[in-house]
Amino acid sequence: MAATKRYQRSDEPIWWSLFSAGGVCVAMLIPALIVLLVFGPWLGLLSAEALSYQRMSALLYHPLGVLFIGAVIILPLFHAMHRIHHGLHDLQWAHSSLAKWLCYGSAVLLSLLALGLWLLGVFV
Amino acid sequence: MSRKPYQPSMPANWWLKHPAYRFYMLREATVLPLLFFIGSLLYGLYCLSQGEASWLGWLNWMQQPWVMALNALALLASLFHAFTFFRLFPQVMPLRLGGRTLPASWMVAGQWLGVLLVFLALWWLLGGYHGSN
Amino acid sequence: MRQLKTDILIVGGGGAGLRSAIAAAEADPTLKVTLLSKVYPMRSHTVAAEGGAAAVTLQHDSLTAHFEDTVAGSDWLAEQGVVDFFVKQAYQELVQLEHWGCPWSRQASGQVQVRRFGGMKTERTWFAADKTGFHILHTLFQTSLKYPSIQRLDEYFLLDLLVHEQSIVGALAIDIASGELLRIQAGSVILATGGAGRVFQFNTNGGIVTGDGMALAYRHGVALRDMEFVQYHPTGLPGSGILITEACRGEGGILLNKDGYRYLQDYGLGPETPLGQPQNKTMELGPRDKLSQAFWHEQQQGRTIQHPQGDVVHLDLRHLGERYLLERLPFICELAKAYVNVDPVRAPIPIRPAVHYTMGGILTDAHCATSIQGLYAVGECASVGLHGANRLGSNSLSELLVFGKVAGEQAATHCNQVRISDSVLQELANKAAEPIQRLRQGDGTEQWADLRQQLAHTMEQGCGIYRDEQGLSASLQVIADLKSRYQQLKVGDTSLAFNTELLHALELGFSLDVAEAMCQAALLRKESRGAHQRRDADYTKRNDQHYLQHSLACYQAGQAPRIDWQAVDTSIMPPAARLYGGAAKPEAASNTEKTK
């Protein structure tokens, strides 16, 4: 069995780690966030004042707000784009590395956008 | 030659052919409504950075029926995702306590408890108490 | 016809074949070792062994004790020099398997655990839950992947041996996938083709256990020794014959007749042992032949239980408790649930005796060599002389390892250099190909399935747990008849690729020869010994004066075999009564003294 095949280490660990972390966030945080943000006012769980501009910018532009951005936007983005990337392969629509670039590239760009908007809020 | 192996190929719609595959695809598809919700958040983030009027506009936008409907879908999707994800966790990371593996059902229950706690914490953080006074 | 040249050809990918392949590869890595098997190695029937493998392990045990148990178990028909060698090697072989990764069950201290087994004085059976054979086979198979010199021919079927002037020169095989013939030239050949239990109707054996290697060696003039000794396992499932391991009784399971009575105490195996305290060599832990015979008597007296698939008795494990059962006997629980719809935690398992093991086989010397230069045989297909008239459970898995190693090393050192011209070899191969060509063109009327069914039926009838002259003669007659009908076989499937009908037809041909040797030897052994029990008035007792001898069935084309007799090596422990249960105690003690 003298197979002298060379194995190339896959770069998946990076994407998979982000995907998994994102998966945890989506499972743990997103349901609560949707319930509160979307249905909170409507269900009377939150007062109008709770979501006021002042409170929200105070909360979000707090230095720890970046964690929030990471947990509910950036990681879920990578989670989603990872699944889309594999889904395209599953559907036999795209096998190329182009699909991979597009998927993870857009996750990166949107993440940068989120960070940028946050920085904008914090410093401007 | 008597050998002529027949090479099967995966039909394009293979994922419709078995309940297990449909379940899998549904799980993968949970990210589509999720993306919409993430988009909503990004939009909110943008609006917040643009000042109060714009933020109020976003809050209004979020209460549009079609936005709410799509986000309701995102909620269902995230719950379904959580359901599948929590079940996988004990498989991927079996926890051992004193030489015994923790029963999977405990770990699943623990995670749902986590969801509940997160909800309460977030509610508190967002000012849920305001509503109660 | 494709051609291949190799140094050592091993036929059979079971425990015996794999162990010898590894031994040969280790003995001389420059030799080309070819492992040929009609099924992928891990499908070999070794995979089904459940209970365990024996070797003296505990402090208070001794080689002498294992020796005595084996010889007494064999009803003094074992070759004592061989047994002596075997008990000394067994431990190292099991350790070797441990070093190769076999997941033996362990004690809390991390040491290997041993369990009780029928006919053994002391706990000395190593086990891997109740899938010992499975783990042994997979460990061997996986280990064999390490050796670059071992080349496998998976799903190749051995058609014949190529023998030139009493020396082996190779073999002819068929590539099952394509139907092509393959001529293999080899310096030595090891047959490790397993037993022949499938010639009987109710058996614990897999479909591949059809006696192929036995028949081929036999046709080439190697004698089949002690073929009349066929072991019935007392606990097979009704219908399928699927084995419920002896380990169930080792763990404390009990056998009950229809009155819920532990009937074994009526057959010299008592006194009754308290529930949950099994005792070696007593009651349920008596030897297999005695237990199967006891069933037969109960059945005669109407004390067995009616089951849709025939008469049964009950194997009760309920008192062991769910947790213990799932830990120690998980596979048994799985099998009982699937095949008889019984959960052993809640209900007793219906069981009946089923043919399990062929003690006899290809005659070899203590080094696994046959009378053909360069041809070796090992494992269940061989008769190296370990089991005599009755094999003790858990001795045969150890046998595969101990003698597999011997065979591999012998084959490596005696890889013979017979010079043979290509044309002579081709001539031999062409001749060997004739039967299959005939079958392929056969235009008869007989169906393989019918003949096989009738063979299995007549063996069960005439050559079962109890035999007599009339029954055996009748079976021989039927077999002779089947053999002539075999000449009229029609193989409906004319394709080349995976023609399994053709293979079944070939197997049937082998089975017929083996069955005939069994019946003929049984007919001429006019005594009762071990697994061979005669009902004829004069033959119900062991008769050392005339029959302390091996039978040798010698092939005679066109007629039943000639039976020769061969002296038995009893140099270490002289024949004595074979006693179990309470009766064995003083006797066993004095035996030990004698031989120590």
Next chain:
Amino acid sequence: MKQPDSIPSDKQHLSMTVQRYRPEQDDAPVWQSYQVPYDDSTSVLDALHWIKEQQDSSLAYRWSCRMAICGSCGVMVDGTPKLGCKTFLRDYPKGLKVAALANFPIEKDLIVDMNQFLHHLTALKPYLIGQPSSASEPNRQSPEQVKRYQQFANCINCGLCYSACPQFGLNPEFLGPAAIALAHRYNLDSRDQGKAERQPALNSKNGVWSCTFVGFCSTVCPKGVDPAAAINQGKIVSTMDGVIQWFSPKQLDTTPQEPTS
């Protein structure tokens, strides 16, 4: 279909549709139906035997132990991979369809080419690598240590998980559930020191990383091996392995690709 004479009238029967493919005459598989007698204990394998012996002797399928331990008899039953000998007609009173295992090339009728599977198995060095603690005595291993890998040692190489796994269907180079479970088994064995030799293949694209945790492999496994768990635990191992390689300065020079010899 007309009922053949040989069916005993006192037995129930049902329709079993079997996939046929005769390489010497067919270009693609076709279906053929049989009326098969059955009772409570008739397995799919028994039914195939019945067809072969009574109806069509050319039907080809693999089997050996008929007790769910040799791994020969995998087939698709109504689209789900199963062991023929452990699947019972009593559970399909409306009839059933039996086909060759999915995702493998079909050789004839229900027989598929298993060589790729064997090849993948071999690639991962599924044997103990390392020296025993003593040449003549067994290594010590506590029951807990056995338990860590035992489940993954129970694989009978039946290949059902490969038929269940769409990722293997899409990419036959994927080493697949059983092979990775077996590698994991040895990696978890306290006696083994071969992880470094197995890891390059596991770390590669066709190793653990082709799996998207469909999980169906574990559902169909007749022996409770849970290959999905093995692979996904393997993803953590592979990730850690990568991190370690990343941070260990000595390793930085060598490429992560390694010959497997």
